[in-house]
Structure formats: C-alpha cells, structure tokens
Amino acid sequence: MTIREKSAVAYLFEPTPRPAVPVAGSDKLFPVHRIYCVGRNYADHAIEMGHDPNRELPFFFQKSPDCLVLNESDFPYPTRSDDVHHEIELVVALGKGGADIPVERALDHVFGYAVGLDMTRRDLQGEAKKQGRPWEVGKSFEASAPCSAIVPASRIGHPAKGAIWLNVNGTQKQSGDIDQLIWKVPEIISYLSGLFTLQAGDLIFTGTPAGVGPVARGDKLHGGVDGIAEIRTRVV
Numbered sequence: 001m002t003i004r005e006k007s008a009v010a011y012l013f014e015p016t017p018r019p020a021v022p023v024a025g026s027d028k029l030f031p032v033h034r035i036y037c038v039g040r041n042y043a044d045h046a047i048e049m050g051h052d053p054n055r056e057l058p059f060f061f062q063k064s065p066d067c068l069v070l071n072e073s074d075f076p077y078p079t080r081s082d083d084v085h086h087e088i089e090l091v092v093a094l095g096k097g098g099a100d101i102p103v104e105r106a107l108d109h110v111f112g113y114a115v116g117l118d119m120t121r122r123d124l125q126g127e128a129k130k131q132g133r134p135w136e137v138g139k140s141f142e143a144s145a146p147c148s149a150i151v152p153a154s155r156i157g158h159p160a161k162g163a164i165w166l167n168v169n170g171t172q173k174q175s176g177d178i179d180q181l182i183w184k185v186p187e188i189i190s191y192l193s194g195l196f197t198l199q200a201g202d203l204i205f206t207g208t209p210a211g212v213g214p215v216a217r218g219d220k221l222h223g224g225v226d227g228i229a230e231i232r233t234r235v236v
C-alpha cells in the first residue's frame with residue numbers, strides 16, 4: 001500500500017494546502033504535483049558555468065512545490081547566502097502523466113507553458129558541487145520558484161522559438177531564445193518519464209540561458225518568454 005492509498009484516514013493535523021498556479025484566462029488553478037528542473041540546457045550558460053555543452057545527457061533536480069511564488073509577489077532574500085542568482089526559464093506544465101513517453105507523443109502531455117525563475121543560492125550550490133553533495137540547499141529553498149500564470153497550449157500551441165530574457169532594474173541581464181534549448185521540450189518530457197512516473201500537475205523548469213547573476217534586496221526582476229508570458233518580482 002502506498003502512502004497515497006492510505007491517506008483516506010483522518011489527518012493528525014490539517015495538511016498544508018496544495019501549491020497551485022493560476023491559469024491565464026481562467027478562474028481555475030493548476031494544482032502542482034512536482035517541480036522538475038533541467039540543469040545546463042543552453043550551451044552559452046553551460047559554458048559560463050565551466051562545462052562542455054556537447055557532452056552531457058540532460059540531468060535533473062527537483063524543487064519542492066511549496067517553493068512556488070506567484071507572479072507579482074515579493075521574493076524574500078533567503079538565509080545563509082550572500083550570492084543569490086536569477087535564472088529565467090521556460091516552464092512546461094503537464095496536464096497528463098505517464099512513464100516511458102515517446103518523444104513523438106510527448107507534447108500530448110503538455111497542458112500549457114509559463115515563465116519562471118529558478119532562484120539559486122549559488123554559493124551553497126557551489127559548495128555542494130565541490131563536495132559532491134546534493135543541490136537542495138542551493139536550489140530548493142523558500143520562495144525559490146517564482147512562476148507566472150500558465151498559458152494553455154490550446155491558446156498558444158507549443159512554441160519552439162521565442163526570445164527569453166530577464167531585466168534587473170530595467171537593465172537586460174539574460175537573453176536567449178528557447179530555440180537554443182539543447183534538450184527540446186519533447187525530449188525532456190520523454191527522458192524524464194523514463195526516470196520518474198510523470199503526473200498531471202508536474203512543472204518542468206527547462207533551464208536558463210546565459211547571463212545569470214546576483215540579486216540584491218530592492219532589485220526589481222522582470223522577465224519573460226515572448227509569445228508566452230512575463231514575470232515580475234521584487235527582492236525584499
């Protein structure tokens with residue numbers, strides 16, 4: 001019996017509410033199951049982080065769904081770090097789960113798209129890398145996943161190109177195009193579904209283009225993927 005099957009019994013205390021993201025043009029919320037993130041998925045970012053963009057299979061980490069922060073909400077500067085970085089990313093929202101999903105069928109599983117920020121305690125991530133430890137403390141901390149409303153694919157299709165950008169206090173820091181993704185959305189879904197059983201409600205942060213850098217309290221972040229969505233947050 002899995003934990004899920006057993007959950008019909010009374011809870012000892014009220015469970016925390018399920019994290020959810022608004023759906024553009026709807027008053028319904030998208031209930032979030034897991035957040036998967038792809039590492040180094042744009043060549044120019046892989047190079048800026050000191051890696052060879054041509055040699056690696058995709059790799060993943062997760063953020064806890066309760067790290068989500070909605071668009072226009074503040075991003076509280078996290079504890080224990082002096083080097084918190086912005087990473088603007090295209091986010092894929094799955095409306096249908098599955099395992100071993102073939103690349104050709106992968107887009108059938110997509111409900112829609114959003115734009116998100118994979119906020120990163122770079123100093124703690126760097127220390128973890130050096131010591132061969134997990135990345136959690138660098139990646140999965142409070143408010144580390146600001147995310148826009150999800151725009152249904154029924155409205156915008158499955159965009160394969162479009163500028164991805166991030167401005168800090170009105171100055172452009174990151175720019176690229178989602179057609180530069182090393183591993184494309186269908187390939188990411190297919191590969192990921194061989195490692196995990198995907199579920200409706202999963203979000204996938206697909207990686208960031210070059211130009212990542214530190215944020216400070218008071219900074220205003222404004223990013224987007226043209227044709228999909230924009231996101232704004234203020235570091236407090």
Ligand code: MN
Binds near residue numbers: 205207
């Ligand atoms: Mn990232």
